[in-house]
Amino acid sequence: MSSAPSRSRSTPDDPLAAASQTAVARIVRELRGLDALNPVVLIDGQSGAGKTRLAAALVRQWPSSGRVQLVALDSIYPGWDGLEYGVEIARQDILVPHARGLMGVWRRHDWETDAPAEAHAVDPSLPLIVEGSGIITAQTLRLSDIAVWVEAPEEARKRRALLRDGDTYRPHWDRWAAQERGHIRADEPAQHATIVVAMP
Template sequence: MSSAHSRSSADPVSHALDAAVSAVVEGVKNVGAANPVVLIDGRSGAGKTSLARRLVAAWPQRGRVQLVALDSVYPGWDGLVEGVEYARSTILVPHARGLLGIWERWDWDAGHRAEAHAVDPSLPLIVEGAGMLTPATARLGDVRVWVESPAASRRERGLRRDGETYRPHWDQWAAQEEAHILRDEPAQHATLVVAVP
């Protein structure tokens, strides 16, 4: 057993993410398609981005997997709903129809959309971000993941990651997440619910 594995196993967050990756990989294998779509939702700081990055590294199929983080799509601090709809219409719908999807990154400093990115419908796709699982998006995802995590842990991770930039907006964003949970019941649309300490 390597020392890296030992350290990972000793860290409960890392251990939970490893287990989640294994479960998602099994789900991807069971889809049996060359271009499956994985949607990852959860509140800020829950571990969505870490899960998505680990999943890319552990992807069970040959070739490239595309990863889109909704943090690059949301149009500002009030943009959870609008960002998810933008991702649905410009990324998920074209992918499902076998068409090239084009989305533009949101420049948080300039306050407008910036350079364009393409999504190849022939390749697998992971889209991660708060708000991602809704009745409208769920039908476009083959493997749908809801990540649960305690509020204190999420806040500590979120603020450690984004620092003082995020702190003034934490409650504003959390209110949008809460509205999403009440309105869309994302866990009900998940094929897999994972817990991260």
């Protein structure tokens, strides 16, 4: 899991980039059909599936002018056992206020010190993307306009995740994957998503 911006780079023959572009085009079509100036998009999927790349591409190609807010749950999860709690923080402190037209405030979790860090505001008048494992639940779906589930083969996901985070993540892969599987069993995000994206 990355607590820093993605370091992946596209190449002309990058199949992940091509799949992301196809997915972004699908999401943009859905966005254009909404009657909302400040829609909320949730992007869920297991570690290494390509959520971060997809979210960044969507921000760049958002169909209307103005700022789009992007919140990555990697910045919120309170440690390696915090998937479920991180999602609840996002629901309570970001999605609920946004839906009510109120300013939301969330605190970044500092993975190095394992403690809360600086606070960030979320403007309810602006579009919002929340990206991270676990974010599609029955509770968050009611607070969103589009929910995207990103899936990819486990071998490819693990390779990408460990290439990105290396020895920092390696000891925790199984621990985190177990929480993701629990989320999939309990919440069935692929079945409830507006769009399902297959990444290589």
